[in-house]
Amino acid sequence: MKTKIVLAAITTLALAGALAACSAGGDGGASTGGGGNADANCSNTIKKKDAPIVTLWAWYPNSEAVVDNFNEEHDDVQVCWTNAGAGGAEYDKFQTAISAGSGAPDVVMVEADRIAPFQVQDALVDLKDLGYADVKDNFSEGAWKDVSVGDGVYGAPIDGGPMGMIYRKDVFDKYGITPPTTWQEFEAAAQKVKDAGGPNFASFAANQPAEVTALMYQNGAEPFTYDPSDKGEIGINLNSDEVKEVLDYWAGLVKKGLVGTEDQFTPEYISAVIAGDYATYLSAAWAPGYLQGAGVGEGADAGVWATAPMPQWDPADPVAINWGGSAFSVTKQAKDPELAAKVAFGVYADKKSLDEGWQNQIIFPLNQDVLKSEEFQNYEVPFFGGQQANKEVYVPAANAYKGMTYTPIGQYYYSALTKQIAAINDGKVTGSEAADALQKDVVAYAKEQGLTVKE
């Protein structure tokens, strides 16, 4: 009898589990968000109930504090914030809301590389005449280029990801190397460490196509040209010599066993980083915060991290690159685009919110007021053992960054690039072959999407 009861209980559990699994798998629906309704479910408490409400999706860990700051300072508008998931999870929801024609918030957090794909679907509002002029000077040209598509501006920049080379001082000291300044030196250093029985020097991860794209840009590649005023035309140049050189370089490092090929951001990878399996981590300014959150820099590997500028192809003509960073975009479903634009430009723009963001290493702000401030420049980053990383590495990188042209078929491109990196890592193709295959694949998709392709 007892067995029966237990069995019944387990069966019920199993059923519930199966149902949960189903809904987890199939859930792409716009179940959250209120489409600009005043009575939408907000995660924050709205204090000034008479003011008009703008709904916002954002995922940064301090979003609530930032929204509260904004609401306190404004009587004319209040923000109703929802965390609709980080990155891909939010985009999938937003995408569904776009397809459905309702369910999107007024303002949505998007990364720079996602703006063009949403813009081409006519889902975002051009902010050129909605307050852009007032804040134009707060950001660099590169920051604006990243949130622009053609002549239109489709996002208010929040933070960026100027890249640097994070490395372990202990490993560098042990094998007697100094931070390499060129990619040739990088490879030589990797070889030296490897020959002495040291750890992997870096990682070439299939699941980070955005990082690899940044590396291509650094070599002067321009994989995409796109201007929506000529909506049907896109330039795709993924098998240029510059791209091939970068992919061949990394394919070579992989083949020689100098770098790891694990996916990044997985628990596996983080624990390998903590264990000292990687001598460097080529990443953005937001990485320390992320790594710290995952437990890096505590215990065994505390105080061993430092950062240096990215290695260059041509040291005489250094190129700064960027990985990640977000913006607030106003959606076409916004009830009052003007008010929504005010929120997009206003949230995360007051000093209190910005300071909290960078001090806790949640964001690397792009606001020039912060970048120029002594407090920010001279900040001794605890993760880097007190190194003035902002002044030495990240602020110069952010200022030198020229911006990228993102493609409206970015989703597909990333997925195709992931496949090719995996093929490189498996030793199935060379870098050049991967570039050719990538070009063919992405061009075919672009044509199928009705774009006129310039190769």
Added chain:
Amino acid sequence: MTATIDRPVTSKRRSSTARRQNLTGWAFVAPFGIIFLALLVVPIGYAFYLSLFQKSLIGGTRFVLFGNYVKAFNDPSFLSGVGFVIRFSLVLIPLQMALSLAIALMLDIIITRFARFSRLMIFMPYAIPTVIGALMWGFLYSDNFGPLAEIFESFGRQAPDFLSSSLIFYGLLNIVTWQWAGYYMIIIYAALQGIDPTLYEAARIDGASQWQIIWRIKIPLVAPALLLILVFALIGTLQFFNEPKILQQLAAGAIPNDFTPNMYAYQQAFSLANSNYGAAISFALGAVVFVCVYIFLFATRKRGSFTS
């Protein structure tokens, strides 16, 4: 309709009674009917309707009739996904069935507390949501946390990486077998319990050994249950989604977005903003499932019938 109107007056009363009875009948069916229509028929119909259109980023949506299906069956991504799930089924299903049958037969023979406990334990994985199961195995396979790595290390060897593109097939095979073998075992076990014990007695009197009883009596008599499991497993495997989707977060290189047809449909619909093609892939997959199950049932029709 005209026929009812022209009916003679005499039958009117009877027909109105019949109509009332009919209405009562419908009222009973209504709760089910409404839910069935709203949650199953309408969505499927709508998905089918969507699948008849083609959407592109430029130029919008246009009606293409079966164009998407033609495209799907020429799409290397879809075809390689289908190829994968078919290959996967060919290995997985026999393995799963043999395993669950063997366990069920063993548990049928041993009648102790231990058997009950084992039955429960073997069934347990099914009680764990597939998503969690996949996550858990992801960790077990891990080079840094996993027990596998430690075991191999103690022999001075490196553990195979089941999340690499060359071994992911086996990694997934293990997860799915672990997850479902217990469930199938219960089905077979229940069928075994339903066999009349006098048959065994008769067999034993005739001098049959334990093995003969298994081969000549037990297995033939649970054949319908095996058939049921086969169909379940076939449908389930062709629609493979949860496990690879979860493991993708740990092994994006080994599991691309078009790894299985269902994942590909998901990518099309929710990442690439092409719900039309996503719907078409789902239906195309449905067609593949239908054909596979049909072929299978056709092939086993004779063998299944000897039990009746």
